[in-house]
Amino acid sequence: MQGFRVRYVLATKLVNELVEAADDKQLSKTIARYGRVDLLCIDELGYMELDRRGAELLFQVLTEREEKNSVAIASNESFSGWTKTFTDPRLCAAIVDRLTLNGAIIQTGTESYRLAHTKAQAGQAAAS
Helix, strand or coil, rough: CCCCCEEEHEEEHHHHHHHHHHHCCCCHHHHHHHHCCCCEEECCCCCCCCCCHHHHHHHHHHHHHCCEEEEEEHCCCCCCHHHHCCCCCCHHHHHHHHHHCCCCCCCCCCCHHHHHHCCCCCHHHHHH
C-alpha cells in the first residue's frame, strides 16, 4: 500500500529455490531478484537443519541485501540455537553478524500466536 516491494518466503522454500536455481545455472538471477525487493521476510528460520550448500546460498542472498535493503527474520529459536540450523559455526556467526548489524531484535514472547488464537476461539465457542 505504501509502494514498497515486499517478499515473504519460508526459509526452507527459499533455500530449495536457491539450490534449484544453482543447479539450473540461474543462481545470479535468483539472488538478484531477492536483492531487489525493499523488504525480504524470511519465516521459520531455525526449524530445519540446512545442509552446507543451502546455508551458503542463503548467506549469498543476505550478503546481496546487506546495508541496501531490509530483512525480517521470524524464528522461535534464539541465535545460540541457530547452530542446529547452520551446522558450520563460522557460517552461522557470519549470518548472525549480517542480520544484526544495524538491526533491531524484537522478541515477541514464547507463547505461540496460533495457539493463543485457537484457545481464544475455543473459549468463545464454549461461552456461546
